[in-house]
Amino acid sequence: MAAAAAEGLAAYRAVLRAARRTFAGDQLMLQESAVEIRRRFEDHRGLAPGSDEAARVLADAREAAHFITYMIVQATRAPSGSFVVKPESIHAGATLEVPSEEILSKLK
Numbered sequence: 001m002a003a004a005a006a007e008g009l010a011a012y013r014a015v016l017r018a019a020r021r022t023f024a025g026d027q028l029m030l031q032e033s034a035v036e037i038r039r040r041f042e043d044h045r046g047l048a049p050g051s052d053e054a055a056r057v058l059a060d061a062r063e064a065a066h067f068i069t070y071m072i073v074q075a076t077r078a079p080s081g082s083f084v085v086k087p088e089s090i091h092a093g094a095t096l097e098v099p100s101e102e103i104l105s106k107l108k
Contacts, residue, residue, distance in 0.1 A: 004049030011061035012041050018068040026074060033068075 015037050023029035041061075047054040075083035 004054065007058060008041070008054075011058050011065070012037070014065040015061055015068065018065040022068050022072050022074060024074075029074075 016034065019033040019037065020030065023033060044054070044057045047057060073085055075085045078084045
């Protein structure tokens, strides 16, 4: 029982850490993600420890932490019009060029 609670707490903390790293400097996203993470964990509070459903939810939480860390990118718009990723991000140095209207019209 205690091991299941510890595993749930570890998963909760991992998702919060991932959100804190990814959304550093973005107060709205930090607050909203913390509320959503808490809500998701509260929704599953009553699951029986060791059940298949509890194992699935914990796996989902680990996947969410990974997704938030590696798949979500916070960027700012540079004067050139491209987006620049925060220097402390795992995506540091990456840029995304916004396609011009000319390029977009060719794709249609």
